[in-house]
Amino acid sequence: MSWLRRLDPLLLFLVIGFGVYLLLNGTGNKSGNERVIEVNRAALEKILATRSGQLRGQGLANLSADERQALIDQYVRDEALFREARALGLDEGDSAIRRRLIQSLQFSLQLPPGGTAQLPSDEQLRAYLADHQQRYLxxxxxxxxxxxxxxxxxxxxxxxxxxxxxxxxxxxxxxxxxxxxxxxxxxxxxxxxxxxxxxxxxxxxxxxxxxxxxxxxxxxxxxxxxxxxxxxxxxxxxxxPAELPAFATLKPLLQAQWLAEAREQALQAAEAAIVARYQVRLAAGIGS
CATH class of the missing domain: 3.10.50.40 (Chitinase A; domain 3)
Incomplete structure (x- = not known):
């Protein structure tokens, strides 16, 4: 490796940099779409919803041209870095990222198609109250x-x-x-x-x-x-004596708890369906 010592430091830096570029380009180029970043209204409004400061909660229509361009630049930069990090496998073995991905999936599994849970009818709520009367006395x-x-x-x-x-x-x-x-x-x-x-x-x-x-x-x-x-x-x-409040008084609470239980049941069913797709193999000595 004595020939490396004779190389000009600037040339050596350029060679190493070019090698890193080739590595990133090779690992990230899984398909043509991987190199295309689509910028749409939903993506930008999602950033606005999570921002702090003056722009928090504003719609795209309320942004100036400079503010909108800054938002686009931020999204493009974040998306490009995210894809390269994932291509390099930086998300693998990271417990925090693993937990965050699981939580995101669990949240999506709780929602019905369309993203909005249907409110229960009064008949359903009265039946729910009858089954859980002791809870509300x-x-x-x-x-x-x-x-x-x-x-x-x-x-x-x-x-x-x-x-x-x-x-x-x-x-x-x-x-x-x-x-x-x-x-x-x-x-x-x-x-x-x-x-x-x-x-x-x-x-x-x-x-x-x-x-x-x-x-x-x-x-x-x-x-x-x-x-x-x-x-x-x-x-x-x-x-x-112990008494049950009027149904009208309890209705908002009943709705909230009914929906919470419905989401939990949907999550458990969806998780079970996902787990059923996999074959589990236990290493020797792991099982009871």
Missing amino acids: RSVTLTLSQIYFDSQRRGRDGAWQAAQQLLATMNRDEQTDWLALGDRYPYQRSQYQVTETTLAAEWGEAAASQLFGETAPEGRWFGPVLSEQGVHLVRIESRQ
Whole structure:
């Protein structure tokens, strides 16, 4: 290779450059169409849709001649570089590119011919609601009042005993100002249409389960109830049972979830059809 050292550096650079050109030309020239870049309205508008800045969301008709030419130049440059990179196999073995291509295909498989999903009829939505009724039920809610006994200040046993002593008189004397009784509570002493989940976040799951149980009385004081806050006497003012909202209220949500499930089902079926076209061979030791 001593003859390479005697070559003029500029000549050597030109030789190497010409070799790279031949390599690119040879690997990329799979068909005549590979060297033709078609520039159409759909391609340019796709670039505009993904652009940031002042041109984002504008149509071709709103662009000046210079802006339109710059857009064409960008598309031609990107398309040419993309084709050459693919011809050189630069997309092979790249996990990010592989994942992006799979995601693009999955997105296209979710769409029906024409690209727009057909909205379900009211009859289909009502049938869907009947099959998934539990998902849309509004939770049971309680409106309640409570008298609080601070177990940190009184001690747990002391707070419990104080609550028991007061309970003996509360239901006999309806005129008692219950807001003046017990200890200062750090949150609301009355709660309006609270759900079990919301109450559990404040009182703990055990106390919330006790209040939402079927045996909890309504309209009179009962307890004591031990919570994560302390000890309480509770009066359930009203109980709102679980109910299903009106169909008109649920319709937008039903449509969205129906379409999401339809897309997922279409995707799974399309993926299964594609996989079925291939024969799978497991290397020795790979299978279970």
